[in-house]
Amino acid sequence: MKLVADTHTHTISSGHAYSTITENAAHAKINGMEAIAMTDHGPALRGASTEVHFMNLGVIPEYIDGVRIFRGAETDIMDFSGTLDIPDKILSRLEFVIASYHDIVITPGSIEENTEGMINALKNPFVDAVAHPGNPVFQVDIDRVVKAAQEYGKLIEINNGSFRVRKGSFENCLEFVRKCRKYGVSVTCGTDAHICYDIGKFSKVLEILEEGQMPEELVLCTSLEKVEDFVSRRKAARKAAVSALKAKQAQAL
């Protein structure tokens, strides 16, 4: 299987990552990527991007060096009711939003609590995928999370960085892949690169996809067309969600 898109990458705007978007695009190209999502951390992580960073992402060209740049965010799940660290109003304007837990932001809960928080994040109309959901520090009920992704038309991320920084992720990720195959849920692939050289390096992700016998049609990142299709479908859903919110606010007045 060949992957051509990396939907989880960081720039210096995250505060603890070390490359610019220009460097990221150049190395994406060198490493065989046709697209990347620029998913810097939200304000809950110390030193990370402020809301204004996400509001101004429109200045970034669609293509840099021939590589499609999806303007996105990695937003933190702040509590088990699914509160995020970037407001809906800003998330609604982005192209690819991943939501995740970090233990410096939220203390891990019980399996039940972790699962609820992740499902509530997936329920948010402006979230496209949960990032590194296989992290054993935030153990979840994998079956329930994948079923929720199916219900809301969202993605499950398989994260290459997990195997280095989130030890014990392998079994959980494999289980996520198996459940995704069972319920027909697509996975997206992210390296979680915090420096340009790591973009597009998917050796562990490919190993998991192979071991879990994941069919190519359920892997988003095997073609740019598939990613574009997903993003434009989600764009329509975002628009509908914004209209629904506005109607609700007008009714409340």
Ligand SMILES: [Zn+2]
């Ligand atoms: Zn990070």
Ligand SMILES: [Zn+2]
């Ligand atoms: Zn990340």
